[in-house]
Amino acid sequence: NRHLLSTADLRREDALLVLDTAEQMARLSDRAVKKLPTLRGRTVVNLFFEDSTRTRTSFELAAKRLSADVINFSAKGSSVSKGESLKDTALTLEAMGADAVVCRHPASGAPHRLAGWVHGSVLNAGDGTHEHPTQALLDAFTIRRRLGRLDGLAVTIVGDVLHSRVARSNVWLLHTLGAKVTLVAPPTLVPHGVSAWPVDVSYDLDAVLPASDVVMMLRVQQERMSAAFFPTEREYSRRYGLDADRAATLPEHALVMHPGPMVRGMEISSEVADSARSTVVEQVANGVSVRMACLYLLLGGADERDEREVTR
Numbered sequence: 001n002r003h004l005l006s007t008a009d010l011r012r013e014d015a016l017l018v019l020d021t022a023e024q025m026a027r028l029s030d031r032a033v034k035k036l037p038t039l040r041g042r043t044v045v046n047l048f049f050e051d052s053t054r055t056r057t058s059f060e061l062a063a064k065r066l067s068a069d070v071i072n073f074s075a076k077g078s079s080v081s082k083g084e085s086l087k088d089t090a091l092t093l094e095a096m097g098a099d100a101v102v103c104r105h106p107a108s109g110a111p112h113r114l115a116g117w118v119h120g121s122v123l124n125a126g127d128g129t130h131e132h133p134t135q136a137l138l139d140a141f142t143i144r145r146r147l148g149r150l151d152g153l154a155v156t157i158v159g160d161v162l163h164s165r166v167a168r169s170n171v172w173l174l175h176t177l178g179a180k181v182t183l184v185a186p187p188t189l190v191p192h193g194v195s196a197w198p199v200d201v202s203y204d205l206d207a208v209l210p211a212s213d214v215v216m217m218l219r220v221q222q223e224r225m226s227a228a229f230f231p232t233e234r235e236y237s238r239r240y241g242l243d244a245d246r247a248a249t250l251p252e253h254a255l256v257m258h259p260g261p262m263v264r265g266m267e268i269s270s271e272v273a274d275s276a277r278s279t280v281v282e283q284v285a286n287g288v289s290v291r292m293a294c295l296y297l298l299l300g301g302a303d304e305r306d307e308r309e310v311t312r
């Protein structure tokens, strides 16, 4: 596959190949091997039409660690503000020699459109409420590193599922990798089509936590809903927030995850976010290894010489 657009169409063997390759990348990093020559002479464009802290910087770091040239394009301050379309923006960047385009866009499906216009690989870095495949891959990588497996694990995803591309990508990927996913959300923040998803749905967080191996908290995305639908912070955190008392009902080995950005005091308390069972910071670090693996496999992984360089 030339692109990484979604986890819904990612086969189990391809997902495992990404996780195994990311493991190799992480081991090299642990051994202080900071840079590989694999993508020397290749150009990766970060094409971001929406704000990002983690995804943009970790794709940049991942590409640089593979020796690629990186162009960071942000819609703010570009000719997009003069009316230039996504297609013309992409073709302009391709004319400058982009081998891969990492795209974040507020419109669901934008990276799929892009993939039809450019010759290089397109990596979806989050499109609207649709998917965020590298986030799900780094989450799966983090779970497997901490708990040793994904098969048979009970993963609970809590919060604003309706607007969450992270939740969607995780649902498909975790299902493919054999985990059992339960969604917990206020009824107004459960997507309409959820009955077709391979998940259980609950409205009672307290009932689900004691049987969860992993609990993944989501931010309420107020920027994607009208003010009339904003839940009050107090009411929301009382029913769906993870505080220390609730976290104490989890099994001892259970992990607490959050893709970031977190709103401390709303969906998660500071005490829980900073606790030993929280993987929030680890997820960010693992994101670099996983994105290195994705770029490597899409742009350079088939080459035998590169294989030797990575496994050396």
Ligand code: CP
Binding pocket: 051, 052, 053, 054, 055, 056, 126, 132, 135, 259, 260, 261
């Ligand atoms: N998790 C995530 O996508 O974070 P950013 O929006 O900061 O990239």
